[in-house]
Amino acid sequence: xxxxxxxxxxxxxxxxxxxxxxxxxxxxxxxxxxxxxxxxxxxxxxxxxxxxxxxxxxxxxxxxxxxxxxxxxxxxxxxxxxxxxxxxxxxxxxxxxxxxxxxxxxxxxxxxxxxxxxxxxxxxxxxxxxxxxxxxxxxxxxxxxxxxxxxxxxxxxxxxxxxxxxxxxxxxxxxxxxxxxxxxxxxxxxxxxxxxxxxxxxxxxxxxxxxxxxxxxxxxxxxxxxxxxxxxxxxxxxxxxxxxxxxxxxxxxxxxxxxxxxxxxxxxxxxxxxxxxxxxxxxxxxxxxxxxxxxxxxxxxxxxxxx
Numbered sequence: 001x002x003x004x005x006x007x008x009x010x011x012x013x014x015x016x017x018x019x020x021x022x023x024x025x026x027x028x029x030x031x032x033x034x035x036x037x038x039x040x041x042x043x044x045x046x047x048x049x050x051x052x053x054x055x056x057x058x059x060x061x062x063x064x065x066x067x068x069x070x071x072x073x074x075x076x077x078x079x080x081x082x083x084x085x086x087x088x089x090x091x092x093x094x095x096x097x098x099x100x101x102x103x104x105x106x107x108x109x110x111x112x113x114x115x116x117x118x119x120x121x122x123x124x125x126x127x128x129x130x131x132x133x134x135x136x137x138x139x140x141x142x143x144x145x146x147x148x149x150x151x152x153x154x155x156x157x158x159x160x161x162x163x164x165x166x167x168x169x170x171x172x173x174x175x176x177x178x179x180x181x182x183x184x185x186x187x188x189x190x191x192x193x194x195x196x197x198x199x200x201x202x203x204x205x206x207x208x209x210x211x212x213x214x215x216x217x218x219x220x221x222x223x224x225x226x227x228x229x230x231x232x233x234x235x236x237x238x239x240x241x242x243x244x245x246x247x248x249x250x251x252x253x254x255x256x257x258x259x260x261x262x263x264x265x266x267x268x269x270x271x272x273x274x275x276x277x278x279x280x281x282x283x284x285x286x287x288x289x290x291x292x293x294x295x296x297x298x299x300x301x302x303x304x305x306x307x
Contacts, residue, residue, distance in 0.1 A: 015292055016251070018254075024288070025287065028042050029042040029070045029219075029260060030274050031073060031301055034301070037053065037055055038054060040080070044067045044068065047064045049061065049062045049091075052289060067133045072303070072304045076306050079091070083124075087113075108131070110131060111130055111131055113128050114128060119197075119302060120302055123152065125151050125171050127150070127169070129168060130143040147167060149165065161201075170183035177195060181208060186216070190209040190210070191206065214232050215233050217233070218259045219260025221263055221298060224296070235256075237252050238250075239251075257286065261273045263297070267297065268298040269295055269296060270291050270294070
């Protein structure tokens with residue numbers, strides 16, 4: 001599938017290109033595989049993982065039997081950590097081999113996993129939420145108060161750090177490893193915590209970015225300068241947030257529901273952005289994967305330590 005240079009993608013947003021018009025119902029979970037020169041991402045509602053070859057523009061997809069919500073590279077070349085709605089698995093794209101990692105979510109299918117990412121020490125942080133995906137992939141209502149923030153270690157042992165959440169989203173660490181950021185979509189807030197890398201713990205919660213008027217916080221990426229690039233569900237934009245919590249810039253997108261982002265490319269200055277289909281008139285490209293040339297360097301992907 002070749003690159004699509006759509007006027008709708010570029011109008012008012014220099015450097016923004018639609019690179020994979022795949023029509024995802026809910027694109028999510030983007031990660032950059034530097035070794036393969038590829039972006040992996042998911043479609044939660046169609047139970048898919050996609051791979052875009054950045055050089056050729058070719059897209060390959062794999063099917064799963066339940067929602068696929070988040071991905072991570074691991075310390076084992078050729079093996080990825082995949083968060084499904086119910087559990088974590090280890091997956092080898094080359095031969096499609098799938099094995100359970102060890103962590104399974106209590107309460108599935110009433111609740112499901114959502115956004116997740118490895119921390120600098122190789123642990124996997126992931127949130128759960130009220131399940132809003134039916135067995136056939138149709139969407140249902142989410143709900144407040146049933147979400148939990150977990151840290152999962154090698155072998156599947158898990159620790160709980162926050163309960164009573166709505167929809168946990170955004171899991172990022174500052175470049176110096178001092179701070180951890182996580183959002184709650186339903187409460188329109190991104191929180192910041194002090195992060196203890198040695199013990200894998202968080203403390204001293206503060207509201208870092210709250211009540212922004214354009215949509216709700218979904219996934220984020222963080223750059224080498226410590227700025228958070230937050231995707232706004234229902235807001236049709238990505239907002240770059242300075243380390244002091246002020247708005248640095250707003251990037252308009254040709255889709256109302258903007259879901260997550262990751263830095264990629266040879267120099268990590270390309271921001272790959274996933275989107276979801278919605279009902280805004282004229283959103284022909286909603287559900288596509290986009291690339292934004294930022295001239296700002298991102299951070300390399302953290303890797304989950306399988307152990």
